[in-house]
Amino acid sequence: MHNSPQSGVSCAPPSPLSSVAKWGSSSIGFMRYVVCPVGATAAFCTAPGAAMPLPDDRITGNVTDVECAAVGPGCPSVGAAYDPNPAAGPYPTSSGTGSTAPTPPCLPSSPSSACFASRDMTALAGPFCGPSGSGGGACGYRITDNDNSPAADATVSDQQFAVPVDCQPSNPAKPYTGSDCGFNTTANALIPGLVKSGKAAVIEIGEVQFLDGGVDGVPGNEDDRVFAVQGIFAP
DSSP: OBOTTSOBOOOSOOOOSOSSEEEOTTOOEEEEEEEEOTTOOOGGGSOTTSOOOSSEEEEEEEEEEEEESSSBTTBSSTTSBOOSOOSOOSOTTOTTOTTSOOSSOBOTTSOGGGGGTTOOEEEEEOSBOSSTTOSOOBOOEEEEESOOSSSOOEEOOOBOOOEEEEEEEOOTTSSOOSEEEEEEEEHHHHSTTSSOTTOOEEEEEOOEEEEOOTTTTOTTSTTOOEEEESOOOOO
16 A cells, blocks of 8 residues: 555556666656747747748657667667667767757758658657557547638547657766667658648647667567656656
8 A cells, every 4th residue: 555645555566568678777758849830939949050940849858878678689788778770860969968859850851751760769649559469559649720621620530649769879978878869850840741830729648658669679560668658757
């Protein structure tokens, strides 16, 4: 039993679902959404070195010190930096970024496929509703707006929204050996035309989940498992 005032039946410590990736001693993670309307001047809505078409939703995230939990693709030993796809990704300076999202961003001006280059994990929005037994997969997000045919205010059935996550071994100056896994992109870079001008929308986003690349090291297929979920850590 949990002690009062939050009394209730408690269970044994939870078991990780991922068998290939694990938290390191310095792990911490975040995900951030910023709505960038037409005319936005906030620094987060103006991408460095490139014009960010507006409107759009800027999406960034990062998990530090991600280690290998088993030997496999990109994992020569347990405790090594988790990086099943070591090819160059869309974020050339992401290695060792610590608690910040990798830079520069992957913007709509680039082909959408470029934002998925060298991905090692996948960030999704919950709740669980993927293939049975997968331990992952998510419905994603729910939109209520007037961008429907025939024109009407309506709520769309849940849609999946996958954000590619790139992992790179940490900078040697960092106090840990695991990878920094993150992304820095926009909704329209991943799904062109998702955010439209003049079409105000209410978007419900479920629990954020980070899925590993599975035993085969390829993210986005049936063997992926949940590595981390949205929550608050109380040390």
